[in-house]
Amino acid sequence: MVTEVYVMGLFKDENRAAQAVEELRRPPTAWTVHGVHSPFPSRALAEAMHVKKSRVGWFTLAGGIIGFFTGFALAAFTALRWKLIVSGKPIVALVPFVIVGFEFTILFAILGNLMGFLTQARLPRLANLACYDPRCSGEHFGILASCSATDKDHLCAFFTERGGVIRVLD
Amino acid sequence: MTRLTFSEIDHTVLETLRPAGRGYWTAVGILFAGVLVGASCWAYQIATGIGVGGQNIPVAWGTYLINFVFWVGIAHSGTLISAILHLLRARWRNPIARAAETMTVFAVCTAGLFPFIHLGRVWVVHYMLPLPNQRTLWPNFQSPLMFDVVAISTYLTVSSLFWYTGMLPDLARVRDTAEGFRKRVFTILSLGWTGTHEQWRHYTRIYLFFAALATPLVVSVHSVVSWDFALGIVPGWHTTIFAPYFVAGAIHSGLAMVLTLMIPLRRIFGYERLITLHVLESVAKTIILTGLIVGFAYGTELFVAWYSRNIVEMETFRWRLTGEYAYGFWLMVLCNVAVPILFFFRRIRTSIPWLFVISIIVNIGMWFERFVIIIGAVAHDFLPHAWGLYGPTWVELGIMLGSFSLFFFLFMLFCKHLPSVSMTEMKETLVEGSGDGY
Incomplete structure (x- = not known):
């Protein structure tokens, strides 16, 4: 059975985070971006995630x-x-x-x-905090991605090479 | 000067939430004592009867109504700063928006007490609500007083929700840095906010709608308050200029109160890098504008009274300028129009002591404006034999002291327990174009 691993890449620079998101989403990719966390509504991340207008x-x-x-x-x-x-x-x-x-x-x-x-926005939902890093409300931009357990090291290396800090979520 | 950083913003704001010292609790205690004085006076009035106030025939509306209009007015600039300036993309409002919104909520709460106090028999307050009853009696929605019940309730609900929703990302920040019981409290208050792109997508949209809806609301609320007077056929009240005149006056007084609150807040909490002199100067410039509008309204009232050739109207305004309450009229002109003109001088509007002193002068002037309008008109209306004067009693003065104490008491509690500057909006000011992608 292939287990899925969640990794969060934390960036201090908004543009680097946005660039990482774009690269992660670029097909063909073995990684899935589940979401990005930011301390304010980041325009760069919104564009990278192709955010649609809210209804x-x-x-x-x-x-x-x-x-x-x-x-x-x-x-x-x-x-x-x-x-x-x-x-x-x-x-x-x-x-x-x-x-x-x-x-x-x-x-x-x-x-x-x-x-x-x-x-x-599915609030209130305290379960949201399970896949979250408290630094994301401060000065970090977090990218939550998942991959198969065998690909974990590649994903971690991807974030590190782009200046990110890694946090593997259980 | 070095550029602000995200961590410096967080550190400065979160530092204000540390346990307070003896000085803070002493100030809170003094203000609470003031609240108790007000509450005791009200209790005395309930036990004895409304006659313990100075209201009489013909002046049936005394300081209770003056204070009601005064506090509703104070509330308005909070919405101006948080909603209207947000729509206009005026980023200088970001450091003071949270405190101004808080001021709005507490000022509306304080204002909302006065109709209850003035009612006398406060236990029948439910008569103002459309509740089914055995006599099929309902409130009369053709009355401006009922417009007021609806408008003020709406304003309190909307401004409270706007305030709380706008604070969600900051509550999450406090949660993420807190420990123990505080962390549990802020975890619940922040509703599980994690700042995902999905949450921001909806948040930025609702914030825009909040601002867009609060803007006409703020105009309507003080227009409705003005119609409490303008729809009465009383010389000095029955005029179409009242709605814009009241709205401008409300924003004028509210902006002055923003300065009165922000200047000590900035000094005590070391907010100098966040609430810069440029921000205070921008508020001062807006006060020049609102002061001139208010001055224009004073002049228009006088001109229309003279131009109408209506002898009752002319007598009312002659008396306003030269009668028993002429001191109130000249005080309001001096404080609300003449003194704010000093802000045209850059040296004055960039001097903290001048800004603080002038803000208090404007607040005094705006209180007297309400005195002149509310007392002056009915004290000297159509029938000379029914003319009369009014003076507040110690019960009214005690309740007034209580209302001011309550407002500052609530504000003091807020400053030490919730983030008084929006960290999120401060961070946005550092990044060009943030929020636009949503």
Whole structure:
């Protein structure tokens, strides 16, 4: 049985890390890149990983639309439950109720935004920490790659030659 | 001067989280005592009745409403710095964004207490919420006061979520350097954040949406606060200029509070390399702009009153300039418009003592602006026989002291327990184009 080994290459230089990712991903390759870790959103790494645009915006949009109608409907419903004319305004008054609708739009859009983030980024998930090196939140860029046990030395050598530090994950 | 490094940023910020000394806890203790004074005054008011305040007929809104508007205003520049300047890609905001966002959250919390305090019978606060009840009575959403309930609740929720989400990468950094119980706490708080490209991909997007949504929200919230007054048919209140006037004033006061907080923070925590003089100077330049807008609004109010030829409106503004509260009017003009003009001089806006003193002067001026608007208008409206004056009682002053103490108390706790400068955003400032690839 061929066992898979996970190796993390840690780089202090963002561009070197990005170059290593590109080389690792270049076919034909026996190694699989599982992810890169960085202390800030690195443009170079995003390009090397060919990151696609996130779809959380759809959650935000859905939240906003639901929010507007919820806010407006709440205001209209409460007004219709006690049909008291105030200041000569109609019972279902458009202008003031749009303000309530607007605030609910923002509130629900933000809640949708957050929900989108948590579901798409799969958080909270403490199991993430198993394949992680604490240096990646500081000043290192980590590349998590895997290979067969027989190829481990090659992969380690690949990272070392490019100026990286190795960490083999159990 | 040597260039900042990632490790220096981390070291400087994480150093602030070390166990505090006696001086810190003494300051926290004094502020907590102030909070207790405020809480005791409120308890006394609840037990005795709202009459222990100085509110009367015709001045039914006293310092409680002044402080409410003041604290909501303070909150606004936090959102300006974290959201609007983020959208404008103004990188000078990065070192102060976290503290400004925190200021927003705590200021909204403090502001949110005042409607409860002013309510008197605080145990019936649920009447303001749309809850089903046996008499089918519901809040009236045509009222600007109900707009306010919705707007402030939304603002508190959004600003808290924005603040927490923006802090996730830094909480992970604290987790990675902490040990023992602290590590366990920060492991939970950071939700398992590991900074993978997948997490950043979604994070950068939601942060952008947070900023994009918080921007119209901040404009709407203080517009709604202004409509609490502008929708009342009272001379001095019933004017269309109120919404932009209030928004500009809110940002003006908030920026001043940012300086008031940042200057000691920078000195105490040795943040000089992160919060540079250039950052403080940029805040000062923005204060010049907001000060001029506020000055323009003061002038427009006076001009419109004169141009309208409405005798009630003209009398209101004549009295504002020369009546019993004229000192408040001239103080606000001096503090909010004239003094910030000094920032046109580079020597003044690059001098830390000047920046600090002027920021406090602007805060005082902005408190008096609310005094002039809220008290002045109703004290001297349509009917001469119904004119009256107002002065705060010791209960109101105690509650006001409590509110200021509460704000600074919370801020002090924050500074020693959570990263007060965003390490992630500071690192981004060192790398050109970071975040753009997502």
